[in-house]
């Protein structure tokens with residue numbers, strides 16, 4: 001498949017999203033409650049994405065113990081089953097699981113997840129926690145990407161020190177063949193750290209989910225130098241008015257060659273996900 005691939009979307013339902021997160025979500029996308037019927041089925045989401053010019057999307061679970069969001073990998077995998085447009089990711093809270101590599105294998109082999117998302121700042125563990133090393137070994141051996149939330153968040157009891165991107169320097173050296181994705185590009189005050197590390201380590205990538213498109217070049221002034229490490233993502237449907245097209249247009253307007261634009265909008269993601 002060709003076309004735009006959004007590397008970072010969520011499924012939102014009133015029942016599964018933590019009520020304490022709704023004020024923030026509604027603030028960013030006041031139309032979301034009117035758009036919720038689209039989430040009743042994967043066909044509704046596929047149609048909503050197609051209307052915004054998106055062909056495929058990575059769907060990220062979101063389990064937030066302090067706000068009550070409980071959008072599990074099992075739910076996401078069942079939701080995406082049978083779709084060639086929606087690509088489910090694995091996710092677990094390391095404190096909820098005893099045998100971490102076994103849980104990863106279950107979510108990949110039995111559920112069909114195509115990558116792993118971890119939430120250090122919400123679940124309060126460090127990326128370099130040695131309990132996770134057998135998981136990274138497994139993810140690396142299978143050639144799957146691992147994505148870490150990396151940046152600010154207004155969600156309840158976010159502790160940013162746990163997602164400090166400097167830890168990715170350790171991981172990139174300890175797992176040189178592990179594809180690591182820093183979600184949100186270090187949103188807040190880590191853009192420079194993330195892009196420096198991206199240029200230092202060939203296995204580090206970042207997505208631009210949850211960033212205002214008019215600020216891409218302000219946040220990443222040297223963007224042409226590492227455009228091959230950037231993955232298009234939005235955090236949809238929590239984007240202004242639920243619109244993805246303005247984000248796509250902003251990428252197309254960047255001062256980089258057309259081939260680099262296409263790489264950001266889907267080419268690099270398909271290579272990492274082995275969809276190409």
Ligand SMILES: [Zn+2]
Nearest residue numbers: 008010060235
């Ligand atoms: Zn997200």
